[in-house]
Structures are given as C-alpha cells and as structure tokens.
Amino acid sequence: MALKDRLRGIFRPFLLIWLSIQLHYAALKEALRKDGLASLTHPHRIRDAAKAKLLIITSDGFIAFENTTVVPSLVRAAHGTILELGPGPGNQIHRYDASRVDFVYAVDPNPHYGAAIAAKLEKLDRQDKYKFLVCGVEDSEILRREGVTEGSMDTVLSIQVLCAVGDVKSVMREVWKLLRPGGSFVFWEHERSRDAATAVAQVCWNPAWSALVGCCLHRDIKADILAAGEWENPGDIVVDDEPYSCLPRIWGVLKKKA
Ligand SMILES: C[S@@+](CC[C@H](N)C(=O)[O-])C[C@H]1O[C@@H](n2cnc3c(N)ncnc32)[C@H](O)[C@@H]1O
Ligand SMILES: *[C@@H]1O[C@H](CO)[C@@H](O)[C@H](O)[C@H]1NC(C)=O
Numbered sequence: 001m002a003l004k005d006r007l008r009g010i011f012r013p014f015l016l017i018w019l020s021i022q023l024h025y026a027a028l029k030e031a032l033r034k035d036g037l038a039s040l041t042h043p044h045r046i047r048d049a050a051k052a053k054l055l056i057i058t059s060d061g062f063i064a065f066e067n068t069t070v071v072p073s074l075v076r077a078a079h080g081t082i083l084e085l086g087p088g089p090g091n092q093i094h095r096y097d098a099s100r101v102d103f104v105y106a107v108d109p110n111p112h113y114g115a116a117i118a119a120k121l122e123k124l125d126r127q128d129k130y131k132f133l134v135c136g137v138e139d140s141e142i143l144r145r146e147g148v149t150e151g152s153m154d155t156v157l158s159i160q161v162l163c164a165v166g167d168v169k170s171v172m173r174e175v176w177k178l179l180r181p182g183g184s185f186v187f188w189e190h191e192r193s194r195d196a197a198t199a200v201a202q203v204c205w206n207p208a209w210s211a212l213v214g215c216c217l218h219r220d221i222k223a224d225i226l227a228a229g230e231w232e233n234p235g236d237i238v239v240d241d242e243p244y245s246c247l248p249r250i251w252g253v254l255k256k257k258a
Pocket of ligand 2: 063
C-alpha cells in the first residue's frame with residue numbers, strides 16, 4: 001500500500017503537465033492563425049494564454065478539492081482592505097466573508113483572467129468591492145497609484161502564489177511592508193517535501209512542471225515567509241505531513257508585529 005501511494009504521489013504531476021502540453025499546442029496554433037509567424041517573437045504571450053487556459057478549465061476541480069481542505073476557512077479570515085496575490089481565474093472570490101470585506105485589490109500579471117473574474121463578480125454582485133489589476137506584487141508604482149501603499153493593508157491573501165512569483169524573498173518583504181502593523185498574512189502554499197525520495201521527485205519534475213504549469217515545486221516557502229519581517233505568531237505556521245505528495249501544503253494566518 002505504501003509503495004502504491006508513493007508511486008501515485010510521484011506520477012501525479014504528469015497529468016497536469018500533459019494537459020498543459022496540449023493547451024500550449026492549441027495556444028500556439030491559435031496565435032499563428034491570428035498573427036502569423038510574428039506571434040513567435042512573443043512566446044511569453046502564448047505561454048500566458050496557455051497557462052491561463054489551464055487554470056480556467058481546471059478551476060471547478062480545484063475549487064472542489066480545496067473545499068475538502070482548510071482553504072475556505074482561511075479565506076473567510078480575510079477582512080478589511082485586502083490585497084489578493086495572483087487570483088488566477090478568481091477561485092477564491094466566492095469564499096470571502098462579504099460582511100467583513102471593505103475592498104479587495106487583486107493583482108496578477110497574466111492578463112487573460114479578466115473575463116473569468118468579471119463573470120464571478122457579476123454572479124455574486126461584488127463588482128464594486130473587487131478590483132483586478134494586471135500587474136505583479138512587485139509593481140509598486142501601479143499599486144501606489146491605486147492606493148495600495150506601505151502599511152495600508154489589513155490582509156494579504158496568497159493561495160498557491162508564492163510558488164509562481166519570480167523571487168519569493170522580495171515578494172514577501174513587499175507583502176510585509178504593505179501590511180499595517182497587526183495586519184494578517186493569510187496563506188496556503190506548497191513547498192519542498194521533507195521526505196527525501198519525494199524531494200528528489202520534485203526536483204526531477206520541476207523543469208517540465210515549472211515551464212508548463214508555471215510554478216516551482218521545491219521552494220523553502222516557510223523560511224522565506226519567516227525572513228520577511230517580524231511576525232507576532234511565527235509558531236502558527238502549519239506544515240502538512242504528506243510525505244508522498246509532490247505538493248505538500250503549508251498554511252497559516254500570521255500577524256505583522258505591531
Ligand atoms: C497557481 S495560480 C493561483 C490561483 C489562485 N490564487 C487560486 O487560488 O486558485 C498562481 C497565480 O499567480 C500569478 N502570479 C505569478 N507571478 C505573480 C506575481 N509576481 N504577482 C502576482 N501574481 C503572480 C500567476 O499568474 C497565477 O495566476
Ligand atoms: C464548494 O463549497 C461551497 C460551499 O459549501 C459550495 O457552494 C460549492 O458548490 C462547492 N464547490 C464545489 C465545486 O464543490
């Protein structure tokens with residue numbers, strides 16, 4: 001049984017990688033049809049389109065899976081003025097406790113999520129409490145223009161995003177600065193496995209996974225969160241004990257030291 005679990009854990013990433021290969025091929029054909037060979041000079045546009053499609057078509061599956069985890073209760077802890085990192089197709093929008101939310105600024109550098117997010121906001125009638133900005137957390141100029149400045153956020157929410165950003169350390173320092181003293185960093189991420197064999201599998205999968213699915217499998221997320229600045233409750237980070245999973249989870253609600 002343990003061997004079967006181990007093999008299942010090791011080979012599971014292939015499913016998403018294979019789906020992503022098909023979507024990249026489809027996005028490439030579409031770009032060639034629309035813009036001809038000129039589209040090949042902007043490969044990142046083709047990749048953005050394919051990665052967005054991947055998250056959009058797997059959205060319901062992820063929502064159903066996250067329903068079985070701590071994610072819904074974590075998102076309900078978000079309150080006040082909120083910065084949501086990397087919303088993707090907006091899988092968390094329906095989970096906010098509307099009575100505790102003043103406003104959500106959602107930042108994602110991939111421009112292909114606008115329609116999916118707008119459709120969800122309209123369905124829940126939350127259009128005037130949620131703004132999608134096409135930029136990264138690092139783009140402080142754009143954030144500042146929107147009023148997202150140092151010490152201004154009650155909550156920063158990060159659900160599976162630190163695996164996808166360029167540099168976790170600098171993103172986390174930025175997050176810490178944007179929080180007000182006493183503000184909460186609410187996160188659910190995945191990181192490097194503590195199981196030696198699974199950690200090797202993560203390293204082997206990572207080149208294909210990061211190129212096609214768009215995130216890194218073997219980061220030490222916990223260390224980078226802790227190094228961002230002083231937290232009131234660093235001991236409250238939970239690391240899930242899932243030795244056979246290539247996506248072992250880590251989560252928590254950390255308060256910025258006042
Ligand atoms: C795996 S998806 C997470 C989607 C969503 N948070 C959810 O709960 O389903 C990671 C997202 O992070 C976004 N991302 C990558 N780099 C980013 C950055 N520097 N700032 C903000 N978002 C970023 C990606 O475009 C992608 O949409
Ligand atoms: C997830 O849970 C919410 C709240 O219980 C429910 O409304 C929603 O239909 C569920 N979504 C899926 C895809 O299971």
